[in-house]
Amino acid sequence: MSLNNLIKNWTSFRARRPYLDQYKNADYKWAMVIDLDACTGCNACTTACYAENNLPVVGKERFEKGHAMHWMRIERYWGEGESVPVDMVPDKGAQFLPMMCQQCEAAPCEVVCPVGATHHSADGLNTQVYNRCVGSRYCSANCPYKVRYFNWWQYADFAWPNPLELQLNPDVSVRSKGVMEKCTFCVQRLRESMDHAKTDGRLVRDGEVTTACAQACPTSAITFGNLANPQSQVAKVWKNQQIALEKDEQKKDENMRGYRIFEEFRTYPSVVYLERVRDLEA
Amino acid sequence: MIIRKILFVFSLLALIVASFSINAEPFKAGGALGTQTIDGYNALGPQVEQPIEFPHYIHAKIMKINCMYCHTYARRSAVSGIPRLDKCIGCHKMIPEVRDRPRIKKLFWYWDNHLSIPWKKVHDLPDFVRFNHERHIQRFYFQDKRPVREVCGYCHGDVANMTTARRVKAISMGWCIDCHKKDHQISAVNLKTTNGPHDCWMCHK
Numbered sequence: 001m002s003l004n005n006l007i008k009n010w011t012s013f014r015a016r017r018p019y020l021d022q023y024k025n026a027d028y029k030w031a032m033v034i035d036l037d038a039c040t041g042c043n044a045c046t047t048a049c050y051a052e053n054n055l056p057v058v059g060k061e062r063f064e065k066g067h068a069m070h071w072m073r074i075e076r077y078w079g080e081g082e083s084v085p086v087d088m089v090p091d092k093g094a095q096f097l098p099m100m101c102q103q104c105e106a107a108p109c110e111v112v113c114p115v116g117a118t119h120h121s122a123d124g125l126n127t128q129v130y131n132r133c134v135g136s137r138y139c140s141a142n143c144p145y146k147v148r149y150f151n152w153w154q155y156a157d158f159a160w161p162n163p164l165e166l167q168l169n170p171d172v173s174v175r176s177k178g179v180m181e182k183c184t185f186c187v188q189r190l191r192e193s194m195d196h197a198k199t200d201g202r203l204v205r206d207g208e209v210t211t212a213c214a215q216a217c218p219t220s221a222i223t224f225g226n227l228a229n230p231q232s233q234v235a236k237v238w239k240n241q242q243i244a245l246e247k248d249e250q251k252k253d254e255n256m257r258g259y260r261i262f263e264e265f266r267t268y269p270s271v272v273y274l275e276r277v278r279d280l281e282a
Numbered sequence: 283m284i285i286r287k288i289l290f291v292f293s294l295l296a297l298i299v300a301s302f303s304i305n306a307e308p309f310k311a312g313g314a315l316g317t318q319t320i321d322g323y324n325a326l327g328p329q330v331e332q333p334i335e336f337p338h339y340i341h342a343k344i345m346k347i348n349c350m351y352c353h354t355y356a357r358r359s360a361v362s363g364i365p366r367l368d369k370c371i372g373c374h375k376m377i378p379e380v381r382d383r384p385r386i387k388k389l390f391w392y393w394d395n396h397l398s399i400p401w402k403k404v405h406d407l408p409d410f411v412r413f414n415h416e417r418h419i420q421r422f423y424f425q426d427k428r429p430v431r432e433v434c435g436y437c438h439g440d441v442a443n444m445t446t447a448r449r450v451k452a453i454s455m456g457w458c459i460d461c462h463k464k465d466h467q468i469s470a471v472n473l474k475t476t477n478g479p480h481d482c483w484m485c486h487k
Contacts, residue, residue: 119482121481121482121483122481125483127481127482127483129482129483129486130410130486131410131486132482170409171412171487172487173409173410173486173487174409184483187483187487188412188487191412191414191483191484191487192360195360195414195416195417196416198417198420199358199416199420
């Protein structure tokens with residue numbers, strides 16, 4: 001691939017609708033499955049993400065202003081489609097849903113970036129290049145999942161007072177003020193395992209690499225893997241749940257639990273949630 | 283209003299002057315080591331003063347020691363690694379004839395005092411860049427069987443003719459891409475060509 005190639009095939013580097021067997025001959029397509037039945041809402045994944053990806057803890061005041069930087073958050077829901085006032089939130093009965101960047105195949109954020117800081121990589125990741133980002137925040141405005149977070153402050157200066165900066169992950173850059181950031185599917189881990197695998201002349205084996213959230217999950221609710229490999233755990237679940245990457249409307253059996261969030265927006269996300277089975281009688 | 287306009291013009295002028303002074307070349311021009319970078323200009327890095335003036339030319343050129351004997355992690359990890367002191371001593375214990383040289387005396391002073399040598403970094407990449415030694419060494423040294431001095435020299439210059447290493451290549455993104463754009467033959471027998479990766483997230487983290 002050269003610059004000529006980049007200009008000639010520019011459309012393939014922009015977001016577009018995925019097609020059948022798009023990743024059939026590709027080496028990698030990273031995807032995830034989250035089983036909401038197993039999720040207990042313990043926030044271990046969020047904590048692991050903070051540790052892995054050098055996320056700053058912003059504090060209560062900035063959190064209330066909406067400056068939180070959690071790439072992965074646990075959303076809580078009560079009841080079936082009814083809204084509950086903030087001060088009337090019940091103590092129990094919440095349902096949890098871990099929400100992070102869905103790595104959409106036709107990502108709404110990619111088309112609106114004026115400088116091409118976010119685009120699609122060959123292995124199906126929705127990339128965010130911090131050096132190129134100018135902070136227009138169009139991507140965040142266009143994201144239906146609201147999983148893009150903007151650096152309103154130069155957190156590197158005060159979020160990790162000495163000696164806390166020693167716990168920063170050297171494989172991930174500390175973002176500066178004025179750039180957008182989001183879940184990367186722990187790309188630093190993916191790249192490391194891909195490099196080692198290439199040296200051995202093979203592909204990354206299933207289970208060889210996983211994201212920080214999947215690693216930390218105490219109930220193994222999160223499964224991460226390579227969708228291009230039909231033998232991987234993730235690909236099996238996608239197939240069993242009759243979910244295909246290139247379809248926006250899944251026609252599936254009654255007893256299937258798998259779904260993707262906001263499928264009707266035609267973003268073609270890479271994360272499948274397994275619906276919670278509720279006993280409404282009890 | 284007029285005063286404000288004049289002030290504005292003056293501040294603009296000051297900005298322009300300031301930008302010129304900032305643009306001053308940070309590195310010395312001219313090729314002391316005669317190495318040209320791929321993009322045509324010579325980007326000699328600063329001469330880093332090391333605790334011991336390690337003679338690369340004796341080890342790599344005269345003794346013909348493979349770079350990876352000391353920089354042992356280059357073939358299996360992202361970083362090439364600076365050898366530990368016991369690696370130096372392991373050999374130099376067996377070479378008593380050079381024991382009275384000033385550099386070797388200094389080396390054994392560190393050894394006797396149980397100190398590690400505070401080597402300084404010469405090729406320092408920005409924190410947002412992920413460079414992998416393993417893939418480059420595996421591709422060009424083990425797969426293509428090119429000479430090790432050539433393979434390492436693509437980025438590090440002719441270290442075998444230096445005492446302490448000095449940065450002689452630009453090591454900037456455009457310079458990296460210049461190589462990644464080239465059509466590299468897959469192997470000596472396979473005439474098909476391939477490129478280095480161009481994906482942003484391959485190198486940027």
